[in-house]
Amino acid sequence: MGDxxxxxxxxxxxxxEIEKVRTKNNVNWxxxxxxxxxxxxxxAKELMKKIDHEDTRISDLVKKLxx
Numbered sequence: 001m002g003d004x005x006x007x008x009x010x011x012x013x014x015x016x017e018i019e020k021v022r023t024k025n026n027v028n029w030x031x032x033x034x035x036x037x038x039x040x041x042x043x044a045k046e047l048m049k050k051i052d053h054e055d056t057r058i059s060d061l062v063k064k065l066x067x
Contacts, residue, residue, distance in 0.1 A: 036044035 033044070033048075036047070
């Protein structure tokens with residue numbers, strides 16, 4: 001049972017690290033959005049539409065995995 005606990009703790013530490021990196025990157029992502037919408041709002045809007053479309057496709061695929 002001790003080995004299983006160590007394995008779980010190892011995975012949870014990795015998840016914590018991912019969360020830390022994602023938090024930093026989310027700030028970068030928001031800064032990039034601000035910059036894009038400040039200097040080229042119409043172009044930024046079109047890019048966001050494309051990103052949203054692909055994110056929707058990803059969400060649909062994840063739903064298939066979780067059925």
